[in-house]
Amino acid sequence: MAATDKTPILKVEGLQTSFFTHDGEVKAVDGVDFEVGANETLGIVGESGSGKSITSLSIMQLVESPGKIKGGSINLTGEDLLKKSKSQFAKYRGNRVSMIFQEPMTSLNPVFTVGHQVSEALRIHKKLGKKDARQEAIRMLKLVGIPAPEDRAKRYPHELSGGMRQRVMIAIALSCDPELLIADEPTTALDVTIQAQILELIKNLQESSGMAVLIITHDLGVIAETADKVAVMYAGEVVEQADVKTLFKRPLHPYTKGLMNAIPRHDVDMDELEVIKGTVPSSAEMPSGCRFMKRCPYASEICETHPSLATPTHNYGVEDDSGAVRCWIYTEEWDTATKKQEVQ
Amino acid sequence: MYIFIIRRFLQLIPVIIGVTLVAFLIIQLIPGDAAQVMAGEAASEEQLEQMRENLGLNEPLYVQYGTFLADLVRLDLGQSVRTDQPVMELVAPRFWITLELAFWGLVVAVVVGLLGGILAATKQNSYRDLGTMMFAVIGLSMPNFWLGLMLMYLFSIELGWLPTSGWGDWQQIFLPAITMGTAGAAIIARMTRSAMLEVLGEDYVRTARAKGVKERLVIYKHALRNALIPVVTVIGLQFGYFLSGAVLTESVFSINGLGRLVVDAISQRDFPVVQGTVIVLALTFVLTNFIVDILYRVLNKRIEIN
Ligand SMILES: Nc1ncnc2c1ncn2[C@@H]1O[C@H](COP(=O)(O)OP(=O)(O)OP(=O)(O)O)[C@@H](O)[C@H]1O
Numbered sequence: 001m002a003a004t005d006k007t008p009i010l011k012v013e014g015l016q017t018s019f020f021t022h023d024g025e026v027k028a029v030d031g032v033d034f035e036v037g038a039n040e041t042l043g044i045v046g047e048s049g050s051g052k053s054i055t056s057l058s059i060m061q062l063v064e065s066p067g068k069i070k071g072g073s074i075n076l077t078g079e080d081l082l083k084k085s086k087s088q089f090a091k092y093r094g095n096r097v098s099m100i101f102q103e104p105m106t107s108l109n110p111v112f113t114v115g116h117q118v119s120e121a122l123r124i125h126k127k128l129g130k131k132d133a134r135q136e137a138i139r140m141l142k143l144v145g146i147p148a149p150e151d152r153a154k155r156y157p158h159e160l161s162g163g164m165r166q167r168v169m170i171a172i173a174l175s176c177d178p179e180l181l182i183a184d185e186p187t188t189a190l191d192v193t194i195q196a197q198i199l200e201l202i203k204n205l206q207e208s209s210g211m212a213v214l215i216i217t218h219d220l221g222v223i224a225e226t227a228d229k230v231a232v233m234y235a236g237e238v239v240e241q242a243d244v245k246t247l248f249k250r251p252l253h254p255y256t257k258g259l260m261n262a263i264p265r266h267d268v269d270m271d272e273l274e275v276i277k278g279t280v281p282s283s284a285e286m287p288s289g290c291r292f293m294k295r296c297p298y299a300s301e302i303c304e305t306h307p308s309l310a311t312p313t314h315n316y317g318v319e320d321d322s323g324a325v326r327c328w329i330y331t332e333e334w335d336t337a338t339k340k341q342e343v344q
Numbered sequence: 345m346y347i348f349i350i351r352r353f354l355q356l357i358p359v360i361i362g363v364t365l366v367a368f369l370i371i372q373l374i375p376g377d378a379a380q381v382m383a384g385e386a387a388s389e390e391q392l393e394q395m396r397e398n399l400g401l402n403e404p405l406y407v408q409y410g411t412f413l414a415d416l417v418r419l420d421l422g423q424s425v426r427t428d429q430p431v432m433e434l435v436a437p438r439f440w441i442t443l444e445l446a447f448w449g450l451v452v453a454v455v456v457g458l459l460g461g462i463l464a465a466t467k468q469n470s471y472r473d474l475g476t477m478m479f480a481v482i483g484l485s486m487p488n489f490w491l492g493l494m495l496m497y498l499f500s501i502e503l504g505w506l507p508t509s510g511w512g513d514w515q516q517i518f519l520p521a522i523t524m525g526t527a528g529a530a531i532i533a534r535m536t537r538s539a540m541l542e543v544l545g546e547d548y549v550r551t552a553r554a555k556g557v558k559e560r561l562v563i564y565k566h567a568l569r570n571a572l573i574p575v576v577t578v579i580g581l582q583f584g585y586f587l588s589g590a591v592l593t594e595s596v597f598s599i600n601g602l603g604r605l606v607v608d609a610i611s612q613r614d615f616p617v618v619q620g621t622v623i624v625l626a627l628t629f630v631l632t633n634f635i636v637d638i639l640y641r642v643l644n645k646r647i648e649i650n
């Protein structure tokens with residue numbers, strides 16, 4: 001599952017998505033960059049409210065008003081999706097780009113059978129007739145490990161368990177053989193054992209289809225199990241990016257280090273553990289410098305200036321050049337600035 | 345499900361008994377001598393006695409009620425004291441007309457109400473939404489008869505497009521149907537709007553969009569099917585109210601429906617006819633509610649178990 005060096009399947013650059021509320025603009029996603037290649041899994045991790053879901057909904061162009069994609073580009077195998085018209089992009093949605101959601105219990109329509117809901121995308125995108133679509137839907141249900149798929153196809157969502165429903169969601173998402181699958185907390189609502197099964201399923205399906213996967217979670221345990229690369233998000237920005245091994249070996253950003261402390265108990269929500277004191281600042285009190293400043297144990301004067309996401313050049317110990325971090329500590333300036341402070 | 349229907353049906357029995365009791369008491373509660381009131385001041389003693397005999401007023405109350413019920417079961421509603429015609433024969437054709445009127449009123453209410461509600465909900469807080477809801481408020485607060493008169497004035501008298509009164513031709517349907525349907529349309533529009541707004545925020549609507557379902561189908565298939573569940577109840581209830589609320593519309597447009605029949609019967613103090621009409625209307629009301637209840641349950645079953 002190594003990254004290919006061809007054009008990435010998905011390349012997001014400078015993505016900005018804001019909500020224009022009565023109290024002003026809320027910058028939910030503020031200049032996010034990342035890319036995912038074929039057969040590769042990128043994990044996006046971060047606390048609640050860091051902008052993970054809005055990032056993924058932006059890619060699907062499903063951000064609801066008053067939210068709006070303000071800037072940046074989203075490239076799918078080289079085509080800028082944001083330049084497409086609504087109807088052009090509708091042809092991609094559920095076809096070349098698919099998404100599964102956190103809540104399997106409410107993500108299926110209660111008044112239609114499971115079979116109907118799986119065949120719908122096939123009928124839209126693959127233009128299959130009713131019978132063929134149904135046949136294909138049953139095949140998909142079987143593929144995602146649903147026992148007795150012919151029978152289940154006739155059932156309504158409420159007759160299925162949460163884990164089964166998430167499998168149905170996966171069947172829907174993969175029915176048209178997408179190049180990119182976005183999974184926004186696909187297992188958060190499920191039991192631990194079911195969680196592992198679902199993650200395993202996604203992995204296996206990826207291996208056979210070669211699709212790119214974007215997995216969103218606030219659970220570093222899920223990242224460790226599934227991802228090849230990680231982007232850590234904080235307050236609408238990517239604060240650290242690295243391949244998964246590197247990140248776990250040597251987390252750089254103080255925020256990432258804070259998240260790591262939660263790993264020994266990854267069965268418990270990070271949010272509940274509160275390893276990092278404080279919460280994500282609201283848009284009104286967002287610091288103009290480093291957004292993590294108020295919670296950072298290393299914060300220094302230089303942090304009043306907004307750091308950029310860059311390859312670390314200082315103070316990072318292990319010698320390698322993968323990854324990027326948005327923190328002054330790993331820059332030359334840090335040494336000069338802190339030395340100056342010591343002198344004073 | 346069957347158990348539910350049976351239980352619901354058993355619950356109807358006391359209601360039906362209540363209805364018959366009230367209808368029965370209409371004659372009993374007439375102050376003074378019922379026969380005198382019906383027959384009028386000029387009636388002779390023999391005529392009065394004859395009437396008491398016909399109506400069984402000389403029997404003890406419980407016997408009267410028993411006879412009344414027994415007749416009712418045989419669909420015998422007694423005779424008019426004016427024309428001696430069986431009440432059933434008077435009521436049946438009129439009931440049919442009222443049913444037709446209520447049906448067309450309901451069509452107006454449902455079509456306009458659903459469309460208005462959907463239009464408003466799919467563009468929440470827009471001028472379209474505001475405009476639709478303003479119409480709904482106006483529609484609700486306008487008295488029925490006044491709306492009827494205004495429509496008649498505009499379309500029949502000023503423009504001459506539609507007949508002012510009567511029933512039977514298709515042109516005669518429009519004005520009464522709009523008159524009857526407006527308030528219902530307003531209620532249904534509001535209900536549809538709020539149900540749609542709720543449903544449009546559901547995860548499965550987002551799933552439908554994520555699948556690439558066209559926005560039109562997202563609204564009319566995925567969302568509306570779910571939003572309809574509470575709306576159906578309102579629609580059913582409307583039908584019941586329509587039947588009983590037809591009186592005013594019928595008199596504005598001179599339609600010979602049940603409403604007219606009961607008004608005429610009251611003014612002629614023809615109480616058996618009043619009684620019969622009340623029973624028919626009340627039972628229809630009770631039955632529609634029963635059907636709506638079951639329908640709601642059928643539509644809702646999948647969600648309820650959830
Ligand atoms: N409808 C909205 N109106 C205003 N602001 C919103 C809205 N939806 C999201 N936001 C803002 O976007 C930010 C990011 O939200 P997002 O759902 O992407 O967080 P997340 O990282 O997915 O968190 P979680 O782990 O809770 O799912 C929120 O903190 C919030 O301020």
Ligand code: SF4
Pocket residue numbers: 253254255290291292293294296297298299300303307326327328329
């Ligand atoms: S830039 Fe400064 S405040 Fe921000 S994380 Fe680094 S050390 Fe902490």
Ligand SMILES: [Mg+2]
Pocket residue numbers: 052053054184
């Ligand atoms: Mg989220």
